[in-house]
Amino acid sequence: MRLIKKRVVLHFPGFEPLDGVAHRARYERSARQSSAVWGYSLEIGTPDAGSDPLSFEVTTSGAAPGAAGAAPGAAELPPGAAGADPAPVNWQTKSRIHMVDHDLFVRRLRSGNTLSQIVAGFRSCAQIMLEGGMRGYFRHAWRFGLFFVFPFLLTALAVALTAQIAVAPYSLGLSPWHMLWSGPLALCFFIFAFLPFSERFHTLHLFADWAMAVALGRMHRADFNDWLEERASAVRRALDEEADEYVISSHSMGSSVAAHVIGILLEREPEIFKGKRVVFASLGSAILQCALLSSATVLRARVGLIARCQEISWLDVQCLTDSINFYKVPVVAVCGHADAPPAKMLLIRVKQMLTREHYRKIRKDQLRVHRQYVLGPDLQAPFDFTLMTSGPLPASVFADPEQDRLPA
16 A cells, blocks of 8 residues: 555534634644554644645654555565564655635624524524425434424524513413513523523524525525635645645535535536545535535535546545434435445444543533544544544545554
């Protein structure tokens, strides 16, 4: 297996209130965990001045047992040399990471007051239901369907309880004047009891997430569409850099952004990846969160372009204990391209990546479990985000279902 010396990575993070600098800091923390677990050396550079999207270089290095073809140009022992032990072969991999975040829209969708965010959230909920999105969620991944309805049901129950408190005097047959105290009491319940409680479940953040899902599905907002075109131009420039491998990784909502951006490039230049080794890795992908809307014809078409591109190997990383992904769902076929090559599914288990104590601490926090795809491990496991994006092995090695552990 030829080791990777130079790699270009385009990473599309999920829907989180983090800019490129914050995502780089998270990547560094996770990479240091990975290097400690696997025993390789790590060097992370500072962000390139003026880079957009933010980019930085990661250098990993170490030694592996020598083997024929393991590292181009490395010293090798003759096959079958008697009494000779394999000599260590030093390796070094340089990876240029580009963080294609969408923090601009996270902040924009969260910028209104609480009432406007709630109204916008329920508007998105209604749009998704009317376009068949909720029906598709429960049909293909019922746990994702529950993830969709939870924040809206929670808030609807709170609104109903608030209204019940406000009209309690009328229900009890008291004078309407008593609503002078029941009304403020109801408002205090909603503001000082429910809202702080709901933030434990990131309710308003999830409302904004669904608003972005509608925007990426319908493609009806000029600001989103113009931004996607700008990101496509920036990604096109990054692809001009020579490399042994190009990894396009995406997490959660970032997978829909990545599908749009890469689809735009393929629409412009069908031969853009010719002669390149490209891995499209969707981690905990939420492409179907947007693509199952009836109006998402553009997104579904771009999924087909990616699947049919011969130079792209699509690796769809999924996890059973992550309710915020479409576990074992063939995303390409569901998007209407049953005749196209399917994405290769990699089924991982978070509990294999973490110590028992660590896993016990996070397993009930679904958003935290959902983030583990891009976080550092406690233990050596079949999947490691840092090794996939900065390690010496080709990213395609993670698609091998026969591997219980990565090669040393």
